[in-house]
Amino acid sequence: MSGIGNAYSDEILHRARLSPLRRTDQLDAEEMERLFHATRETLSLWIDRLRGQAKSGFPENVTAFRQNMAVHGRFRMPCPDCGTPVQKVVYAENEMNYCPRCQTGGKLLADRSLSRLLHDDWPRNLEELEELQRRRNKSV
Numbered sequence: 001m002s003g004i005g006n007a008y009s010d011e012i013l014h015r016a017r018l019s020p021l022r023r024t025d026q027l028d029a030e031e032m033e034r035l036f037h038a039t040r041e042t043l044s045l046w047i048d049r050l051r052g053q054a055k056s057g058f059p060e061n062v063t064a065f066r067q068n069m070a071v072h073g074r075f076r077m078p079c080p081d082c083g084t085p086v087q088k089v090v091y092a093e094n095e096m097n098y099c100p101r102c103q104t105g106g107k108l109l110a111d112r113s114l115s116r117l118l119h120d121d122w123p124r125n126l127e128e129l130e131e132l133q134r135r136r137n138k139s140v
């Protein structure tokens with residue numbers, strides 16, 4: 001996804017329902033097709049939005065900008081499609097945001113900073129995350 005800003009690549013992968021850690025050479029024909037359409041739709045959506053803002057003369061601030069995004073910059077906020085809290089993964093100095101229900105089949109990608117902190121407690125899927133949160137809420 002090089003050449004496209006980090007924000008848009010998060011949005012494109014969410015729309016394509018693909019994991020942020022997949023490589024393009026691992027995609028099958030159907031997934032490539034999804035990625036292609038998602039790229040085109042996401043970029044034309046944002047071109048329209050930015051044009052609209054330029055016309056109105058009131059450029060939105062960064063917060064409003066991010067509210068329009070599905071997953072980028074929205075760690076822990078609900079996915080607009082399924083309501084699952086958006087997760088993040090740090091990879092090669094990039095922070096990527098994704099929805100585990102829409103994009104990784106419920107699997108949480110290992111976030112280096114978090115997995116170091118939690119060691120064996122690190123949840124491997126959504127059910128374990130929810131269980132961990134339940135246990136935490138009880139102990140507070």
Ligand SMILES: [Zn+2]
Pocket residue numbers: 079080081082083084099100101102103
């Ligand atoms: Zn989702």
